[in-house]
Amino acid sequence: MIEITSNQQDNVLAFTAHGRVTGEDYESVLIPAIEAKLKEKPKIRLLYNFGSDFSGFEAKALWDDAKVGLQHPTAWEKIAVVSDNKWVVGATK
Template identity: 50%
Template sequence: MMRLLTNLPDHIVGVSASGQIDAKDYETVLIPAIDAALRKHKRIRVLYQLTTDFEGFTTGAMWDDAKLGLAHLLAWERIAVVTDVHWVANATRMFAFLLPGLVKVFSNEEQSDAEKWIAA
């Protein structure tokens, strides 16, 4: 399940993901939020939190994530990934250089630091 974080400025899309994330989560929550933010701003920031009860991504979700990233390649100003899932943190760090914006990984304990960094 994915839900929007509502306490952020409108140039920042924040989502919290728990349980199993599937393509429907991307298609009904994240993609519409990204599209709405991009109608107002040329570049946006994203805070993506995987909660402690995150279980994984379906293949469809991973495909939608890749398509979303590539479709808006120059739109990403900053991306904060908040997770305690080691493979997600490591993959994010490994591929961060492919994105034109800044990417930083935070633990779930550092959620407030991630919110400050993404808004700075």
């Protein structure tokens, strides 16, 4: 599950992942929020927090993540990933 968490600034999107993240989570929560924010701002900052209960991604979610990044290659001013999960930390270095 992905939930939108509080946005501190108008160019920041903050999300928290819980449990197993699915393609449906990306298609119904994350991607629409990114698309809406990009209509307002040409560059955005993304804060992606992995909750302590995060257990992984479905393959479709990983594919959707790659697609949204490739569809908007210049949209990201900064991206922050917060996790204590070892494989997430290793994958984002």
